Amino acid sequence: MIDVDISSRLGDFSLSAKFEVNSGITAIFGKSGAGKSSLIRMIAGLSAPDNGRIALGERVVFDRAASINVPIQQRGVGMVFQDSRLFPHMNVERNLLYSQWAAGRKSAVGLAEIAELLGISHLLKRRPHGLSGGEKQRVAIGRALLSNPQLLVLDEPLASLDASRKAEILPYLLKLKNEFGIPMLYVSHSLGEIEQLADTLVLLDAGSVVAHGPIAQMLSNLELPQLASGPDAGSLLFATLNTYDEQWQITEFGLEGQVLQLPGQLGTVGQDARIRIKAKDVALARKAPEEASVRNVLSVVIEGITETSGPYAEVDCRVGEQHLRARLTRHSVHELQLVAGQQVFALIKSVALDQ
Numbered sequence: 001m002i003d004v005d006i007s008s009r010l011g012d013f014s015l016s017a018k019f020e021v022n023s024g025i026t027a028i029f030g031k032s033g034a035g036k037s038s039l040i041r042m043i044a045g046l047s048a049p050d051n052g053r054i055a056l057g058e059r060v061v062f063d064r065a066a067s068i069n070v071p072i073q074q075r076g077v078g079m080v081f082q083d084s085r086l087f088p089h090m091n092v093e094r095n096l097l098y099s100q101w102a103a104g105r106k107s108a109v110g111l112a113e114i115a116e117l118l119g120i121s122h123l124l125k126r127r128p129h130g131l132s133g134g135e136k137q138r139v140a141i142g143r144a145l146l147s148n149p150q151l152l153v154l155d156e157p158l159a160s161l162d163a164s165r166k167a168e169i170l171p172y173l174l175k176l177k178n179e180f181g182i183p184m185l186y187v188s189h190s191l192g193e194i195e196q197l198a199d200t201l202v203l204l205d206a207g208s209v210v211a212h213g214p215i216a217q218m219l220s221n222l223e224l225p226q227l228a229s230g231p232d233a234g235s236l237l238f239a240t241l242n243t244y245d246e247q248w249q250i251t252e253f254g255l256e257g258q259v260l261q262l263p264g265q266l267g268t269v270g271q272d273a274r275i276r277i278k279a280k281d282v283a284l285a286r287k288a289p290e291e292a293s294v295r296n297v298l299s300v301v302i303e304g305i306t307e308t309s310g311p312y313a314e315v316d317c318r319v320g321e322q323h324l325r326a327r328l329t330r331h332s333v334h335e336l337q338l339v340a341g342q343q344v345f346a347l348i349k350s351v352a353l354d355q
């Protein structure tokens with residue numbers, strides 16, 4: 001558990017953050033200048049807030065009233081920055097070992113295991129200048145892990161990478177979460193990254209935490225325009241891989257007693273999956289369509305309809321216990337006479353999947 005209740009002035013900027021999050025990956029999300037880096041610097045111990053308290057698990061690492069300010073080396077926080085900050089004169093192996101030495105404690109997991117997990121075993125004797133951006137970032141993550149941290153803080157670790165390098169690193173971050181169970185604070189501007197990784201989201205705006213909570217709930221909250229508007233806004237649904245049909249090469253996922261079909265072999269039976277569906281890729285129909293090419297049709301119940309000042313309306317639908325959002329024109333909502341409480345069919349045109 002990370003428990004933060006702090007306030008601080010940085011020049012003309014005021015930062016005020018109060019939230020409690022459990023383990024897993026917590027995304028710190030907000031626009032440029034919202035205060036994300038300032039907040040995590042204070043949690044890591046790189047700077048001290050004017051007031052308040054920070055506890056990491058059972059340990060109070062900062063408490064202004066009690067004059068507690070545990071220095072960074074003793075906070076047990078591993079950090080990864082946008083630029084990998086590797087030592088150029090040391091090879092990868094020595095870079096990795098450095099943090100263990102600097103922290104003065106041995107990691108619970110050995111170098112070989114971490115190198116294997118991050119896919120960098122073959123790079124140990126190389127110097128950083130010959131590595132790709134993605135490889136450097138994996139080494140930086142390994143280095144942070146070898147300090148045996150109780151919390152890993154990643155400040156926009158993928159921001160300097162192109163899309164294909166990003167896609168290369170994301171699975172490693174998921175492996176870290178699943179295999180090490182180490183709590184992570186993950187700062188990012190990118191909603192796409194956060195949707196794939198995070199369990200919890202802390203939303204910062206102009207120096208204040210405006211909301212925090214489980215990721216799917218935050219994304220479906222239409223009162224948070226920072227998350228709910230924009231062309232990529234949508235829903236995150238948790239499903240399980242049911243079967244793979246070899247003949248048609250279609251994978252079927254179970255979602256609240258209904259099914260979604262996606263092309264290709266997308267994992268193993270029983271595996272959990274995150275399904276991301278953009279609101280603009282969902283259409284609604286009063287009757288189940290017949291002879292349509294759209295394969296994914298879910299029976300849903302309309303929870304609420306929010307009309308914007310423009311041509312669109314956001315329709316919040318419930319699928320079992322989960323939420324699916326559709327962005328329709330206000331004209332369609334009017335023509336179909338859609339109202340809250342009504343059972344309708346959601347036609348899903350496109351889906352992104354993360355395991």
Ligand SMILES: Nc1ncnc2c1ncn2[C@@H]1O[C@H](COP(=O)(O)OP(=O)(O)OP(=O)(O)O)[C@@H](O)[C@H]1O
Binds near residue numbers: 010011012030034
């Ligand atoms: N030491 C400081 N003195 C004065 N102002 C500061 C200081 N540190 C940060 N700020 C200001 O605080 C605000 C928040 O900065 P911060 O770097 O935390 O934002 P951010 O959300 O991480 O932004 P970005 O996504 O662009 O990295 C900015 O306006 C910045 O100029």
